Amino acid sequence: MQPFTERVIGIIRSIPEGKVMTYGQVAAHAGSPRAARQVVRILHAMSAAHKLPWHRVVNARGEIAIRDGDSRTQQMLYLSGEGVEVGDEGAVDLSRYGYVPGEPEPAEFF
DNA sequence: CTCATGACAATGA
């Protein structure tokens, strides 16, 4: 199987609850920092088959990438249900919920 | 090989 797809799938599967990753990060960890589009494709194509938490994958700004459709609302609901604060525009705080593989949880902020 | 497709990213108007 293509390392790319599997890699991406594995990475996405490893995203813990209450955390989100950007397409660029996933692509970078998969081996191609500029392959954010492929991440998108893979997600769309394999999310159902592989039960991927696609809702934990957002665009570079930490916002929901979907422009329109039920999926957008679903993603917001999923995230909020996992403890992620989602804004009205589907924006999350990457500095708080951004998942960085290998990095431990940051200490208390205050 | 080419061509088309993307739930993107960055930039510019």
Added chain:
DNA sequence: CTCATTGCCATGA
């Protein structure tokens, strides 16, 4: 804000 453009790259026909 939206829209257009360009860059980017894997995947499938």
